[in-house]
Amino acid sequence: MNREHLRSLFTTKSARVETNRGEAYYARLYEQCKARLEELKKIEPLRKISIKEILEDEGVSRRDFLKWASATTAMLMLPSSFTPLVAEAAELMTRVPVIWIELQDCAGNSEAFIRSDGPKVDDIILEIISLEFQETLMAAAGHQAEAQLEDAMEHFKGKYLLFVEGAIPVGPGREWCTIGASGETFEEHLKRVAKDAAAIVAVGTCATFGGVPAAAPNPTGAVGVMDIVNDKPIINIPACPANPANMVGVILHYVLTGQIPELDSLLRPKFAFGYRIHDNCERRAHFDAGEFVEEWGDEGAKNNFCLYKMGCKGPMTFNNCSIVRYNESVNWPIGSGHGCIGCSEPGFWDKYAYERPMADANIKMAPGGGVEKSVDEFGLGLLTAAGVGIAIHAAASAIAGKKSEGEE
Ligand code: SF4
Numbered sequence: 019m020n021r022e023h024l025r026s027l028f029t030t031k032s033a034r035v036e037t038n039r040g041e042a043y044y045a046r047l048y049e050q051c052k053a054r055l056e057e058l059k060k061i062e063p064l065r066k067i068s069i070k071e072i073l074e075d076e077g078v079s080r081r082d083f084l085k086w087a088s089a090t091t092a093m094l095m096l097p098s099s100f101t102p103l104v105a106e107a108a109e110l111m112t113r114v115p116v117i118w119i120e121l122q123d124c125a126g127n128s129e130a131f132i133r134s135d136g137p138k139v140d141d142i143i144l145e146i147i148s149l150e151f152q153e154t155l156m157a158a159a160g161h162q163a164e165a166q167l168e169d170a171m172e173h174f175k176g177k178y179l180l181f182v183e184g185a186i187p188v189g190p191g192r193e194w195c196t197i198g199a200s201g202e203t204f205e206e207h208l209k210r211v212a213k214d215a216a217a218i219v220a221v222g223t224c225a226t227f228g229g230v231p232a233a234a235p236n237p238t239g240a241v242g243v244m245d246i247v248n249d250k251p252i253i254n255i256p257a258c259p260a261n262p263a264n265m266v267g268v269i270l271h272y273v274l275t276g277q278i279p280e281l282d283s284l285l286r287p288k289f290a291f292g293y294r295i296h297d298n299c300e301r302r303a304h305f306d307a308g309e310f311v312e313e314w315g316d317e318g319a320k321n322n323f324c325l326y327k328m329g330c331k332g333p334m335t336f337n338n339c340s341i342v343r344y345n346e347s348v349n350w351p352i353g354s355g356h357g358c359i360g361c362s363e364p365g366f367w368d369k370y371a372y373e374r375p376m377a378d379a380n381i382k383m384a385p386g387g388g389v390e391k392s393v394d395e396f397g398l399g400l401l402t403a404a405g406v407g408i409a410i411h412a413a414a415s416a417i418a419g420k421k422s423e424g425e426e
Pocket residue numbers: 295296297299300301302303305323324325326330331332333352357358
């Protein structure tokens with residue numbers, strides 16, 4: 019299934035995660051997870067490290083760890099009764115081998131992955147996973163590194179999670195990006211390493227949808243992993259960079275259940291991409307009240323008004339940044355005053371990364387109303403209509419705002 023086809027299947031409805039599947043479903047899943055964890059306990063850890071000690075060394079108390087497990091359980095859309103299992107799964111993450119390769123990229127996702135300035139539990143967990151190969155982080159280089167990859171692939175055949183960062187050039191310039199002395203192209207390299215993976219995690223927007231390398235005119239013909247590999251489970255974690263919390267969530271889900279999480283039709287885990295930025299944005303009340311930043315640095319900006327008229331693409335972007343945030347949850351783009359540029363959506367660089375709305379924000383109100391319906395029911399495939407719907411709502415809200423000001 020190619021990218022265009024997947025995109026055509028995408029609707030807001032298909033992205034929605036079902037948060038309550040009934041008691042019988044969760045009771046079955048609970049037993050399945052318990053059995054899975056018991057199986058993992060029988061396997062020797064791949065790294066002889068004590069997670070408990072590492073957490074203590076970093077100043078994370080058992081109480082903090084359980085708080086994290088509880089928040090992660092909620093993030094994975096599981097009932098709170100799963101919290102002890104999630105904590106146990108985190109302690110068993112050293113049983114699942116991970117191989118990480120980098121292709122046409124800036125290593126921004128690796129950077130997000132290793133962030134450790136005052137690390138929170140997500141970062142610590144990422145540091146202790148059994149990373150069997152990661153060329154940016156490992157000490158080995160050249161032939162030694164190649165041998166390490168071969169060893170890991172052979173030793174963990176059929177068991178490793180393959181993380182792929184970066185796009186794959188398949189255009190006439192594909193030979194510009196090669197790896198190793200044999201001159202293997204990125205496409206050949208990906209296919210070879212993917213062959214014996216249990217599942218593939220495409221991390222960052224380049225590996226998922228081509229990202230910045232695929233921006234027009236896309237000189238290298240960059241595409242994402244799902245355009246190349248079609249015989250393995252693929253989990254896409256787009257964003258630029260992908261949020262480490264979502265990387266942990268995907269690995270943890272796999273450790274806990276032995277399965278990949280439920281995905282939307284763009285192969286993104288629904289627990290992370292089942293909502294739009296706009297659904298949980300801290301500026302949403304200003305959007306609804308028609309209070310917008312009109313120019314950078316104006317009074318609206320000083321009052322943290324909605325950034326839609328400054329080009330925020332939060333209404334058409336599916337991601338959990340507004341809930342999880344970045345940099346130890348300290349802040350995120352909209353919190354620091356810049357609109358969302360839709361970095362977790364296909365083609366974001368060409369379609370979204372400019373500082374004006376998708377449609378004319380001064381468009382007149384729709385006859386007969388129905389504005390909220392337009393705002394809430396669009397999907398990626400209806401983007402133009404969506405832009406109009408949002409713009410109608412923005413204009414309607416602004417009118418309503420002015421009216422009430424006038425009435426005061
Ligand atoms: S348009 Fe952007 S800034 Fe405004 S509420 Fe939606 S996501 Fe937040």
